[in-house]
Amino acid sequence: MSDLYQAQRAMRTMRKAAMQRGVIAILDIGTSKIGCLVLQFDGTQPIADHEGVTSLAGQSGFRVIGSATTRSRGIEFGEIVSMPEAERAIRTALQAAQKLANIKVDHAIACFSGGAPRSYGLTGTAEVESQIVTEQDIAQVLSACDVPDYGHGREVLHAQPVNFILDHRTGLSDPRGQIGRELSTDMHMLTVDQKVIHDLAYCIKRCDLELAGVASASYVAGRSALVEDEQELGAACVDMGGGTTTVSVFLKKHMIFSETICMGGDHVTRDISMGLQIPFANAERMKTRNGGLFATGMDDRDMIETGGDTGDWERDRRAVSRTELIGIMRPRVEEILEEVRARLDAAGFDHLPSQQIVLTGGASQVPGMDGLATRFLGHQVRMGRPLRIHRLPQAYSGPSCSALVGLSLFAASPQDEWWDFETPAHRHGQHTFRRALRWFKDNW
Amino acid sequence: MWTLIKPKSAKHDPAPSRWSYRFMRIMLSPVLRRLVVYGIPAAIVTAGVVIYFADLDRRDMAKGVVIDAYRSVIERPEFMVNVMAINGASAALDADIREILPVDFPVSQFDIELDVLHGALMELDAVKQASVQIRTGGVLQVDVMERQPALIWRMGENLDILDASGAFIRAAVARTDYPNLPLIAGEGANMQTAKALELFVAAEPIADRVRGLVYVGERRWDVVLTQDQRILLPEHKPVQALERVLVLNQAQDLLERDLRVVDLRLPNRPTLRVGQASGDEILQSSQTAVE
Numbered sequence: 231m232s233d234l235y236q237a238q239r240a241m242r243t244m245r246k247a248a249m250q251r252g253v254i255a256i257l258d259i260g261t262s263k264i265g266c267l268v269l270q271f272d273g274t275q276p277i278a279d280h281e282g283v284t285s286l287a288g289q290s291g292f293r294v295i296g297s298a299t300t301r302s303r304g305i306e307f308g309e310i311v312s313m314p315e316a317e318r319a320i321r322t323a324l325q326a327a328q329k330l331a332n333i334k335v336d337h338a339i340a341c342f343s344g345g346a347p348r349s350y351g352l353t354g355t356a357e358v359e360s361q362i363v364t365e366q367d368i369a370q371v372l373s374a375c376d377v378p379d380y381g382h383g384r385e386v387l388h389a390q391p392v393n394f395i396l397d398h399r400t401g402l403s404d405p406r407g408q409i410g411r412e413l414s415t416d417m418h419m420l421t422v423d424q425k426v427i428h429d430l431a432y433c434i435k436r437c438d439l440e441l442a443g444v445a446s447a448s449y450v451a452g453r454s455a456l457v458e459d460e461q462e463l464g465a466a467c468v469d470m471g472g473g474t475t476t477v478s479v480f481l482k483k484h485m486i487f488s489e490t491i492c493m494g495g496d497h498v499t500r501d502i503s504m505g506l507q508i509p510f511a512n513a514e515r516m517k518t519r520n521g522g523l524f525a526t527g528m529d530d531r532d533m534i535e536t537g538g539d540t541g542d543w544e545r546d547r548r549a550v551s552r553t554e555l556i557g558i559m560r561p562r563v564e565e566i567l568e569e570v571r572a573r574l575d576a577a578g579f580d581h582l583p584s585q586q587i588v589l590t591g592g593a594s595q596v597p598g599m600d601g602l603a604t605r606f607l608g609h610q611v612r613m614g615r616p617l618r619i620h621r622l623p624q625a626y627s628g629p630s631c632s633a634l635v636g637l638s639l640f641a642a643s644p645q646d647e648w649w650d651f652e653t654p655a656h657r658h659g660q661h662t663f664r665r666a667l668r669w670f671k672d673n674w
Numbered sequence: 675m676w677t678l679i680k681p682k683s684a685k686h687d688p689a690p691s692r693w694s695y696r697f698m699r700i701m702l703s704p705v706l707r708r709l710v711v712y713g714i715p716a717a718i719v720t721a722g723v724v725i726y727f728a729d730l731d732r733r734d735m736a737k738g739v740v741i742d743a744y745r746s747v748i749e750r751p752e753f754m755v756n757v758m759a760i761n762g763a764s765a766a767l768d769a770d771i772r773e774i775l776p777v778d779f780p781v782s783q784f785d786i787e788l789d790v791l792h793g794a795l796m797e798l799d800a801v802k803q804a805s806v807q808i809r810t811g812g813v814l815q816v817d818v819m820e821r822q823p824a825l826i827w828r829m830g831e832n833l834d835i836l837d838a839s840g841a842f843i844r845a846a847v848a849r850t851d852y853p854n855l856p857l858i859a860g861e862g863a864n865m866q867t868a869k870a871l872e873l874f875v876a877a878e879p880i881a882d883r884v885r886g887l888v889y890v891g892e893r894r895w896d897v898v899l900t901q902d903q904r905i906l907l908p909e910h911k912p913v914q915a916l917e918r919v920l921v922l923n924q925a926q927d928l929l930e931r932d933l934r935v936v937d938l939r940l941p942n943r944p945t946l947r948v949g950q951a952s953g954d955e956i957l958q959s960s961q962t963a964v965e
Contacts, residue, residue, distance in 0.1 A: 322689045
């Protein structure tokens with residue numbers, strides 16, 4: 231736990247340094263594309279306790295000065311599987327974005343969807359030392375949370391206090407300054423495989439940038455695709471990416487559950503590729519140009535040339551009807567949606583006050599997706615697009631860039647995490663000598 | 675047989691190499707970029723220019739090119755001055771002006787410095803005022819106001835012709851060349867020409883008798899008349915004194931008599947010096963009167 235504190239704190243410090251410098255790179259490491267934005271902070275921070283939605287949702291403190299996307303390589307299911315390939319892809323995106331921004335960027339914040347994220351709900355209780363709750367008390371109660379054994383080789387990615395309870399009064403978002411005797415908290419913790427983070431950090435370091443923060447793609451997609459009311463009242467964001475579909479549930483403006491399903495748009499493409507025996511690229515093209523989920527009589531007559539590049543140009547002039555294509559695509563999409571339903575049920579989504587479901591991500595753009603999703607997920611389904619942020623190019627305003635935009639919001643105004651609070655005094659003293667020793671070892 | 679030609683890689687790799695990426699990042703640092711974009715080209719150009727012009731021949735050649743271009747513009751016929759027109763000068767002065775002005779026609783009007791020409795003109799003694807201008811049609815117009823001779827001043831052997839203000843115009847060879855000019859003499863007389871001219875005006879009734887004025891001791895005037903007569907005028911109000919003499923002359927023909935000097939230096943005690951013969955006669959008659 232102490233290690234985690236150190237690493238996350240170091241990243242927070244670096245993020246502050248980046249804000250000081252004014253520019254930061256935003257990297258969305260996806261399975262099908264790697265997106266990169268360069269943000270410039272012009273010093274005007276959004277008003278901290280601003281309620282309600284302004285035209286830019288309070289996100290006017292920064293603007294996008296560089297942007298690039300590239301086809302990702304060496305990444306499967308949101309995890310890096312081939313380091314050199316992934317590094318090259320990241321480098322391509324970073325170079326293009328920096329060239330466009332015409333500025334050298336030294337810090338990057340990245341998000342990814344892989345690493346088998348697992349959600350934990352933590353509770354902790356502590357006595358309030360003096361009568362009034364101070365920051366020290368919050369740190370105390372946070373450290374009093376009983377951390378489950380999340381397994382070796384995993385690391386905490388997010389740990390956010392969602393709710394505070396002060397003497398049976400629940401639903402406090404900030405108990406500081408209130409009077410009470412017993413403070414308890416509900417915390418949401420998200421763990422991922424350590425290896426994924428390390429791989430990512432290594433790749434970014436190879437690109438001469440410093441990692442100033444990592445986030446879960448499901449979390450950031452939810453932050454940009456859900457409007458403020460949905461985040462407050464309870465909603466699920468389903469980010470249908472290339473290799474993974476992530477589900478995140480928000481309540482009281484905090485993520486309370488996140489899950490990744492290792493199925494996405496690439497699987498649909500692969501099905502088409504295998505079913506029609508055409509190259510993957512052709513299948514992708516066919517899916518994006520002609521894909522759909524509901525067949526009509528018209529689609530029987532809508533013949534699509536497969537362009538199967540088998541080398542036999544005279545003979546291989548196959549064509550499929552759109553109905554056939556839909557017949558291939560639909561079962562896979564249904565499977566994904568069924569999985570989503572199962573995960574939401576497991577998470578107890580039914581018990582939330584509002585059950586809005588927002589579909590976003592590149593794979594959600596299939597025509598007919600909203601209709602099909604309604605059948606699986608209930609009636610409160612809508613298609614989500616990311617929030618507007620200042621100077622975001624038009625090409626990045628589609629649902630496939632939800633995570634990218636959400637990560638920008640995360641970079642500009644992160645929510646409080648566990649490690650943002652001071653370590654409680656008694657923990658501090660325990661390790662002082664050991665920390666001093668380690669500092670000596672590290673530096674000499 | 676398998677082809678030995680290396681097959682082209684199936685797809686172009688869009689990723690930059692690590693070094694090119696690093697190079698790009700280095701080039702994005704502002705100082706270095708400014709250095710490369712502006713500094714180094716400027717240095718190269720400067721070095722090239724310096725090396726090229728380090729050679730004297732090339733420097734001369736470049737200078738020649740520049741001067742030729744300049745000449746070709748300023749020596750267009752529109753800018754050439756061919757003639758000098760002089761207004762208001764006598765023939766002698768005209769010749770003098772043409773001699774001294776440092777202009778060789780035809781010349782471009784850009785090469786003529788009017789201030790210098792004006793200065794040169796004003797250095798001529800005979801010129802009172804001058805203006806020099808370039809007129810359309812390539813004419814250098816010189817307008818001169820000449821000094822008018824008013825007096826002739828004898829100073830030892832020299833005869834100088836002065837204008838009314840006493841400024842020197844030219845030297846005279848002989849008095850007889852200028853019979854109409856009144857004559858003055860004496861050290862510093864040229865500084866008092868105004869007074870001298872007043873006296874000459876006052877002496878108009880006896881103009882045929884007046885030979886000239888002598889400035890004595892840089893202080894007062896003597897009127898020198900024919901028949902060796904002199905009128906010694908006081909330092910103050912000499913004109914009134916002269917007029918008194920003239921009145922006396924008119925009344926009693928004073929100057930017709932055998933007088934050498936009419937001395938008015940002390941206004942309260944005018945004195946006459948009579949000629950030798952008349953003096954002896956007066957002396958005798960007074961002696962006989964005594965006897």
